[in-house]
Structure formats: structure tokens, C-alpha cells
Amino acid sequence: MEEKIKLNPDSFEALPKAEELDNEKIAAPSLTFVQDAWRRLKMNKGAFISLWIIVLMLIVAFGSSFFIDHDSLVKSAPNYANLPAKIPGVPINGFNGKLKVAGEWVDEYKQNNISSDKYFVLGTDYLGRSLAERIIYGTKVSLIVALVATFFDLTIGVAYGIISGWKGGRVDNVMQRIIEIISSVPSLVIVVLMLLVLKPGMTSIIAAIAISSWTTMARMIRAETLQLKSQEYVLAARSLGESAPKIAWKHLVPNLSSIIIIQTMYTIPTAIFFEAFLSFIGIGISAPETSLGVLLNDGQKNFQFLPYQMWYPAIVLCVLMIAFNLLGDGLRDAFDPKTRR
Amino acid sequence: MRKYLLKRVFYMVLTLFLVATITFFLMKLMPGTPYSNQEKMTPQQIQIMNEQYGLNKPIWLQYLIYLGGMLHGDLGTSFQYSNQPVSYLISSRIGASAQLGLQAMIFGVVIGIIIGSFAAINRNTWIDTLCTILSIIGKSVPNFVLAVLLQFYIALKLGWFPIADWGGFSYTVLPTIALGVGPLAETARFIRTGMVDVLNSDYIELARAKGLTKFGIVYHHALRNSLIPLVTLIGPYTVALMTGSMVIENIFSIPGIGEQFVKSITTNDYPTIMGVTMLFSAGLVVVILLTDIVYGIIDPRIRLSGNGD
Numbered sequence: 001m002e003e004k005i006k007l008n009p010d011s012f013e014a015l016p017k018a019e020e021l022d023n024e025k026i027a028a029p030s031l032t033f034v035q036d037a038w039r040r041l042k043m044n045k046g047a048f049i050s051l052w053i054i055v056l057m058l059i060v061a062f063g064s065s066f067f068i069d070h071d072s073l074v075k076s077a078p079n080y081a082n083l084p085a086k087i088p089g090v091p092i093n094g095f096n097g098k099l100k101v102a103g104e105w106v107d108e109y110k111q112n113n114i115s116s117d118k119y120f121v122l123g124t125d126y127l128g129r130s131l132a133e134r135i136i137y138g139t140k141v142s143l144i145v146a147l148v149a150t151f152f153d154l155t156i157g158v159a160y161g162i163i164s165g166w167k168g169g170r171v172d173n174v175m176q177r178i179i180e181i182i183s184s185v186p187s188l189v190i191v192v193l194m195l196l197v198l199k200p201g202m203t204s205i206i207a208a209i210a211i212s213s214w215t216t217m218a219r220m221i222r223a224e225t226l227q228l229k230s231q232e233y234v235l236a237a238r239s240l241g242e243s244a245p246k247i248a249w250k251h252l253v254p255n256l257s258s259i260i261i262i263q264t265m266y267t268i269p270t271a272i273f274f275e276a277f278l279s280f281i282g283i284g285i286s287a288p289e290t291s292l293g294v295l296l297n298d299g300q301k302n303f304q305f306l307p308y309q310m311w312y313p314a315i316v317l318c319v320l321m322i323a324f325n326l327l328g329d330g331l332r333d334a335f336d337p338k339t340r341r
Numbered sequence: 342m343r344k345y346l347l348k349r350v351f352y353m354v355l356t357l358f359l360v361a362t363i364t365f366f367l368m369k370l371m372p373g374t375p376y377s378n379q380e381k382m383t384p385q386q387i388q389i390m391n392e393q394y395g396l397n398k399p400i401w402l403q404y405l406i407y408l409g410g411m412l413h414g415d416l417g418t419s420f421q422y423s424n425q426p427v428s429y430l431i432s433s434r435i436g437a438s439a440q441l442g443l444q445a446m447i448f449g450v451v452i453g454i455i456i457g458s459f460a461a462i463n464r465n466t467w468i469d470t471l472c473t474i475l476s477i478i479g480k481s482v483p484n485f486v487l488a489v490l491l492q493f494y495i496a497l498k499l500g501w502f503p504i505a506d507w508g509g510f511s512y513t514v515l516p517t518i519a520l521g522v523g524p525l526a527e528t529a530r531f532i533r534t535g536m537v538d539v540l541n542s543d544y545i546e547l548a549r550a551k552g553l554t555k556f557g558i559v560y561h562h563a564l565r566n567s568l569i570p571l572v573t574l575i576g577p578y579t580v581a582l583m584t585g586s587m588v589i590e591n592i593f594s595i596p597g598i599g600e601q602f603v604k605s606i607t608t609n610d611y612p613t614i615m616g617v618t619m620l621f622s623a624g625l626v627v628v629i630l631l632t633d634i635v636y637g638i639i640d641p642r643i644r645l646s647g648n649g650d
Contacts, residue, residue, distance in 0.1 A: 181356045184626050188584045189360075189618045192606060193367050196614070273483055280485050281588050281603050300489050300592075304497065314486045321481035329477075 040334040047330020050323035061140040068133050083124045122312050134290045135316055141291040142272045149209045149271035150264050157214035161221025162248050179215050187212035195283050205284050209271050217263045228255055258335035265328030269321050292317045353626045360622045365404055368611045417612035427616035437507055438597035441516055442582045449521035453528025461536035479526030485588040488519035505594045516593045520585045524578045535567030572636045579628045583621050
């Protein structure tokens with residue numbers, strides 16, 4: 001039996017036309033290139049944590065400039081020499097001023113008659129200088145080296161790559177041969193030669209890194225520019241009479257930005273490693289100046305008896321390297337989802 | 342092929358010539374004299390020394406003599422090591438460095454391949470995550486930090502291996518590990534990415550359908566195809582090993598080239614610095630050429646002549 005349903009026009013309600021159209025539409029809110037990459041980066045936990053660690057380290061390292069001045073950093077205080085870490089209120093051996101001597105924990109602060117309100121969060125080095133301050137300063141040095149290397153990567157590397165790719169032909173050929181020659185000299189050799197000519201120190205390390213670091217960037221930029229320059233929008237800009245530098249700046253650089261960012265993230269750990277490496281073998285930054293490499297070198301001499309002097313800078317250096325490597329991987333995945341696996 | 346090879350060899354020689362030239366003139370710009378480390382010498386003594394080493398001749402003549410000597414393997418005489426010729430100094434020390442470098446390369450690549458393929462097979466499981474974490478750590482921890490830790494905890498505390506020095510095989514174990522961890526991490530990452538790609542391809546599906554064992558598939562099909570691109574990494578590895586040898590040989594006091602290099606830098610021993618610089622550059626240039634050729638042979642899809650023009 002069919003039941004009769006009473007329907008009259010009043011039981012219907014007219015929908016506004018616009019809404020009806022909207023129901024059919026399937027679209028996410030449009031995101032810019034950067035927003036999209038940022039969204040993907042946030043999903044990568046490791047990279048995102050690394051990003052915050054790096055931001056924190058940058059703030060601490062550069063913010064410390066107001067509190068840690070260079071003079072107090074190099075001044076020795078022999079009566080505080082070789083004290084282990086002491087954080088008030090932390091009763092864990094190793095962080096309460098006690099040091100393991102011949103298998104037993106000894107309170108070094110008491111033994112050296114240091115007033116009970118004096119403490120060093122990460123202990124002191126062999127000249128009685130606060131290790132925490134030196135590590136922060138050393139991190140700053142590492143970060144400065146890294147930033148400068150990045151700067152040269154961004155300026156020389158990108159410009160060289162774009163010019164080489166854009167000009168093509170004979171210019172490209174010559175420029176590529178130059179890169180080939182530079183990059184077939186081990187960068188170590190370039191660094192050593194620069195260190196010999198200039199005085200060992202920050203400037204020579206930076207100069208050396210500046211000479212040797214940009215070639216990879218230039219190569220990658222060139223390869224990509226070669227592809228981009230045959231794109232329609234570049235052709236359009238050209239036929240509209242846009243000048244080459246303007247095309248490079250307005251059209252090429254934005255499209256190269258993901259490669260630039262990713263490559264930069266790989267330059268940074270390399271630069272940090274190189275600085276630490278050179279200072280460690282004693283041909284980079286040397287005492288009384290400080291850097292993570294110098295601290296490691298100092299700590300290594302006493303490692304058997306005062307292991308904390310090497311462990312703390314080593315941990316900071318490793319965390320810095322891991323953070324940059326993870327962030328680099330995360331950014332690569334974020335900017336170039338095709339390579340993601 | 343022949344034309345390509347000739348071209349490459351020409352650029353190789355050109356590169357080495359430029360390196361030699363730049364090194365030579367940079368050395369001349371260097372502050373300090375080779376005598377500054379020795380005890381005080383009278384001007385007469387210095388003059389005699391200058392004559393003996395040819396340092397009183399005009400620079401262009403010194404340069405020509407240097408280049409001419411290099412052509413038949415004469416790299417000059419060391420300023421520091423009791424007048425030993427640099428070529429002897431290098432040849433007597435190259436054995437240790439080469440052995441260490443080769444061992445580290447083999448260790449890194451073999452273990453890296455095992456870890457990398459293990460991660461790829463167990464993709465997206467905790468094994469994969471563990472391998473990824475290990476390779477990130479291996480890539481990030483500087484080898485000299487690792488060397489010091491190994492030396493202290495394994496050699497001194499546990500006493501499993503000698504602490505330093507150079508003798509039998511047991512002396513090489515710790516330096517090899519310290520030096521090889523970088524290549525190991527890089528290889529593991531590389532193999533993992535490559536193999537994940539290969540494992541998703543159709544011919545692996547076919548092999549599986551054919552009823553091959555898991556090991557058979559990985560060993561016969563997946564691994565071989567993901568190994569090919571690994572050849573391109575040999576160049577960068579060589580650089581890493583050269584760099585690493587400087588610091589690892591120092592830490593473990595191994596009488597090798599790297600240790601010598603650091604020593605000659607700190608003592609302004611120009612001829613030795615130039616000699617080792619040339620050796621490193623020549624080594625790298627040759628390795629790059631060889632890898633390009635080998636790559637072309639094992640993967641015929643790569644056309645040697647088309648070098649990116």
C-alpha cells in the first residue's frame with residue numbers, strides 16, 4: 001500500500017543561489033608557495049623541533065653579546081680552575097659540584113675552598129673560565145662562520161650560476177671549466193692555503209670557506225636556470241623587453257628559491273664542521289680566542305680526568321649539526337614533495 | 342670515447358698546473374720564513390741555507406725549477422726533516438694513509454649498504470626509523486669527536502684495541518671506524534633512497550611473483566640497481582677521507598700524510614706543504630676521472646661525451 005504524503009509548496013524552502021553553487025566547489029584555501037612549504041615542514045616533527053633548537057641557539061648565542069664580553073672571556077682565574085658543573089638545587093652527581101676522582105665522587109668546590117654561593121653551571125676550564133660562557137661564545141663563532149658561508153653561497157654562488165646558465169654558449173663553457181678546476185682542488189687544500197697566507201683566525205677561515213663553498217650552489221643554480229630560461233614566462237618577459245638583471249631577479253630567483261634554501265641548509269653544517277675541524281687541529285682559531293673547535297681541543301687534552309670539559313662542547317656541536325641536517329632534510333621534503341619518500 | 346678521454350686528461354693536467362702555480366706563489370706570499378722555528382742563525386748561515394735551497398734565485402726561476410722538478414717526481418727538499426727530499430717523505434708515509442683510507446672506505450660503504458638496504462626493506466617500521474636516526478647522527482657527529490670518544494672508551498677503558506700508534510691490524514681498527522662513519526652514514530642514506538625506488542618498480546614485482554626469496558630479490562635485483570649511483574659518491578668520499586686523515590692520524594698518532602701535512606703547516610715547511618697539496622689535488626682529480634669512466638662503463642645509459650653541454 002502506498003501511503004500518501006502530503007506535500008505542499010510551504011514545506012520547501014528555497015536555497016539562495018550562491019550557496020548552491022558553493023556546495024559543488026571542491027577546493028582548499030589557496031596557499032602561497034611558502035605557506036605550503038611551511039605547512040609541510042610543520043608536519044615533519046624532527047625538522048620542526050630542529051628549527052626551534054636553531055632559533056633558540058641563535059637567540060642565546062647572539063643575545064649573549066650583551067652579557068658576555070670578550071675581555072672577561074679570555075681572562076683567567078686560576079683559583080677556579082677545573083671545577084665541575086654545579087647547578088644549585090640539582091642533587092645529581094656531576095651537576096652538584098662533584099667530580100669522579102679515582103672512582104669516587106669528590107666535591108671539588110669544597111676541596112678548593114670556594115664560597116658556597118659561587119657556582120658554574122657547566123664548570124670551568126683549566127684556566128678557571130666559565131665553560132658555559134665559552135661554549136655560548138664558541139657557538140656564536142660557529143654560527144657567524146656559518147652565516148658568512150651562507151652569504152657567499154647566496155651572492156657568489158647564485159649570481160655565478162644564473163649568469164652561467166643564462167648566458168650559455170662560450171661564457172657558460174668557460175665559467176663551468178673554472179668551477180670544475182676550483183672544485184677538483186680539495187677544499188681542505190684551499191682552506192690551508194688561505195690560512196697560510198692570511199693570519200690564522202676568523203677572517204682566514206671565512207675567506208677560505210668563501211672561496212670553496214659556492215661551487216656546488218653555482219652548479220645547481222646553473223642546471224636549473226638552463227631549464228627555466230626556456231619557460232614561456234621568461235620568453236614573455238624577454239619579448240616585452242625586460243632587462244636581463246630584472247628577469248633574473250623577478251622571475252628566476254623566486255623560481256630558484258627552493259633550491260637555494262635547500263642548498264644553503266647543507267652549506268651551513270659543512271661550514272660549522274670546517275671551523276671546528278680547523279680549530280681542533282690547531283690551524284684555525286686558536287687560544288685565547290674561543291670557538292667550539294678550540295674548546296674541543298682543550299677538552300680533549302684533559303679528557304681522561306675531566307671528561308665534562310670535552311663532553312659539553314661536543315654535545316653542543318653535535319646538536320647544532322644534527323639540527324641543521326634534520327632541518328635541511330625537512331626543508332628539502334617541504335619544498336620539493338616529489339623527492340619525498 | 343677517446344676524444345672525451347683526451348679532453349678530460351687535458352683538463353686534469355691544466356688543473357694540476359694551476360694548482361701548482363697558485364700554491365707556489367701563495368707560498369711565496371706567506372708570512373714567516375722557514376728558519377723562524379730553528380735556533381738563532383747568523384746572516385751568513387741564512388745566506389748559505391738560502392743558496393742551498395735555491396731561495397736566493399729570482400722567484401720566476403724558482404718557479405720554473407719547481408715545475409721542472411715536479412715533472413720527474415722531484416718535489417724539492419723538506420726544510421724541516423733533516424734535508425729529506427719531499428718525495429721520499431711522502432712515499433714513506435703514504436702507505437699508512439692509503440691503507441687507512443681504503444679500509445675506512447670499504448668499512449663505510451659495506452656497512453652502509455647493509456644498513457641502508459635493511460632500512461629500505463623494512464620501510465616505515467621502527468627499523469627504518471632507527472637506521473635513519475643512526476645515519477643522521479653518523480653524518481652530524483664530527484669524526485674527530487668520535488675518534489676521541491672511541492680512543493678513550495674503547496681503547497683506554499675497555500682495552501680492546503691499542504690506544505694509538507701504528508703496528509698491526511689491531512692498530513687500524515679504531516681509526517678506520519672513526520674515519521669510516523661519515524661515508525657509512527652517507528652510503529646508508531643513499532642506498533635507502535635508491536632501494537626504496539627500485540623496490541617499487543615492476544621488475545621487482547615480477548621477481549616476487551616468480552617466487553624468489555626475499556634475499557634473492559634484494560641481492561640479485563634491488564641491490565645491483567641501487568648500487569650504480571653510489572659510484573658518484575666516491576669522489577666526495579675521497580675528499581672526506583683526505584680531510585679526515587689529517588685529524589684522525591693526529592689523534593691516533595699514525596705516521597701518515599695527513600699528520601705530516603698538519604706538522605708542515607705549523608712549521609712553515611713550504612716544499613712539504615706544496616708536495617702534499619699536489620698529492621691531494623692529483624689524487625682527487627684522478628679519482629674523479631676514474632669514477633666518471635667507471636660510471637659510464639657500468640651504466641651504459643650515461644653517455645660519456647654528453648657532459649652537461
